[in-house]
Amino acid sequence: GAVVSQHPSRVICKSGTSVKIECRSLDFQATTMFWYRQFPKQSLMLMATSNEGSKATYEQGVEKDKFLINHASLTLSTLTVTSAHPEDSSFYICSAPFRGRGYTFGSGTRLTVV
Amino acid sequence: GENVEQHPSTLSVQEGDSAVIKCTYSDSASNYFPWYKQELGKRPQLIIDIRSNVGEKKDQRIAVTLNKTAKHFSLHITETQPEDSAVYFCAASNGGSSNTGKLIFGQGTTLQVKP
Numbered sequence: 001g002a003v004v005s006q007h008p009s010r011v012i013c014k015s016g017t018s019v020k021i022e023c024r025s026l027d028f029q030a031t032t033m034f035w036y037r038q039f040p041k042q043s044l045m046l047m048a049t050s051n052e053g054s055k056a057t058y059e060q061g062v063e064k065d066k067f068l069i070n071h072a073s074l075t076l077s078t079l080t081v082t083s084a085h086p087e088d089s090s091f092y093i094c095s096a097p098f099r100g101r102g103y104t105f106g107s108g109t110r111l112t113v114v
Numbered sequence: 115g116e117n118v119e120q121h122p123s124t125l126s127v128q129e130g131d132s133a134v135i136k137c138t139y140s141d142s143a144s145n146y147f148p149w150y151k152q153e154l155g156k157r158p159q160l161i162i163d164i165r166s167n168v169g170e171k172k173d174q175r176i177a178v179t180l181n182k183t184a185k186h187f188s189l190h191i192t193e194t195q196p197e198d199s200a201v202y203f204c205a206a207s208n209g210g211s212s213n214t215g216k217l218i219f220g221q222g223t224t225l226q227v228k229p
């Protein structure tokens with residue numbers, strides 16, 4: 001139980017375009033979703049926290065207008081990288097807490113901006 | 115906010131030896147401390163976790179200890195095997211029993227177990 005499905009797993013886009021990443025909780029209701037970014041050989045850095053029905057909370061230094069987060073329902077949270085540039089190329093991964101049992105992670109999205 | 119420091123960044127041991135990875139945290143309200151193993155390009159896999167009401171937890175060759183006073187926790191792997199070679203992350207959150215707090219990761223440790 002407590003599975004989060006993340007899509008796409010890999011995406012290549014042109015500089016200046018936008019990319020949407022989806023995370024769906026398949027067998028539980030994810031009222032909260034955490035979004036992380038991981039550069040090669042580095043740690044998972046928390047970008048923002050989305051809560052169903054309210055505005056996302058962004059960590060210091062993360063541009064909210066560039067990384068649009070929407071948590072439209074109890075089973076879907078999305079991250080849109082707007083006007084992507086090569087420096088946005090990274091591994092993006094979502095995570096949802098599930099009561100009393102820890103955190104479950106999506107499978108991650110490898111974004112390459114060319 | 116919470117800050118988690120992890121050491122060492124790289125660790126090389128001989129097969130059969132023990133490996134210890136240490137983390138410190140800054141937020142005294144943190145109460146959940148998981149350890150993850152991550153393969154390249156994959157999601158983190160939980161290997162063991164500990165809550166603030168427990169000082170030590172063991173699962174076969176893996177153990178975690180927590181010192182709340184000093185705000186540090188450690189991962190101990192005994193009888194290491196080559197397949198233990200991976201990147202390990204510690205993390206901390208203050209979500210309580212409902213685990214709704216944000217999870218902050220340490221910098222990671224690359225463990226190499228030499229046959």
